[in-house]
Amino acid sequence: MPKVKTSKEEVLKKVIPILRERGISKSSMSELAKACEIQKSHFYYYFNNKEQLIKEVLATVNSYFRHNLFKVIENGNLTIEQKLKKIHELIDKMFKNAHSGCIMANTALETAHLDPIYKDEIKYFFEDFISGLQVLLEPNYSKQESLALAEQMVQDLEGGILLMRIYNDHKYINNAVSRMEKIIMKL
Template identity: 30%
Template sequence: MKEQITQQSIQLFEEKGFSQTSIQDIVDALHVTKGTFYYYFSSKEQLLMDIHLQYIDHLLMRQQQILDNESLSHREKVTEIILMLIKDIKDKGSSGRVFFREIRHLNNKNIDKIKKKRNQFRLNIEDVVRSGMVAGEFKEDLRPDMVAFGILGVTNYSYNWYKPDGEVTPDELATIFSNLVLTGISVD
């Protein structure tokens, strides 16, 4: 039931926004009572924090697996991280959109906690870029911090427009974006 409440809430938060969704809306949609909600969550804010934590912890864990895979070059690590984020839009698109949009409804302590994890995800990309420069795979005059923001821009913005069931598959889009980031659009 906890998972059902979470999934239903993600859907409602995405459609109506966090502020506009009441606990009553959530329990009505599931045909349960408020008592059921409060058995699992102390408040709507705690539920939102749960959604944020689940989302970012899962991403960090999978990113770490990519980083730890010593058989991958730096280019491949960048490609795999992009692929992971684009593929996620199908299953976790709603969570992602709630994650990006509703963070300001957490209390300050929780915002700090989430931002720290979010920054970690970005700093890990920055590290891959930096190591790739040292390894001679990437250009030596890059700013790894800004490049990491650029890569996250390409992937995160996709949560706003990309339809995974459309003409371009997640694998295709990830390839297009990896090529964009790795080699650009200009003819040499």
């Protein structure tokens, strides 16, 4: 195996798609190192153990999603229609892979009953997703209604991602996004 100089960020970038598709339990540190073309010991230079690696992966995904979601939501130069289009593109980029879906939901399903070690990172992701959608809803709904609707939308989207993976059909997530857009636009 060639020794390649790589940064922590590059390692995370290479590991995320593998963990998203294979899951935590089916991804050994040796396999991840091989996929990154680095020595296994190189992981331990950046991460004390696999749990720390997974926590950083989840934090990185959340940071990326939160940054891009709120960059769109807080852009005063975009119409609501333009914001929804950009959010749709972000959802497609993040979740529309029938072989992998949502790394947060995948990790929650895989680990919640075993060890709640990743629970906080997963909760932060969903809380950010809900609060972002809530901001878009508040012009047309009360604070309480917008929170309930945002929670419903995230549940619907995650269900759409799950069904997309099971049936290998994007219509499920597309339908969830369409319902989200109609509620936000109050159609």
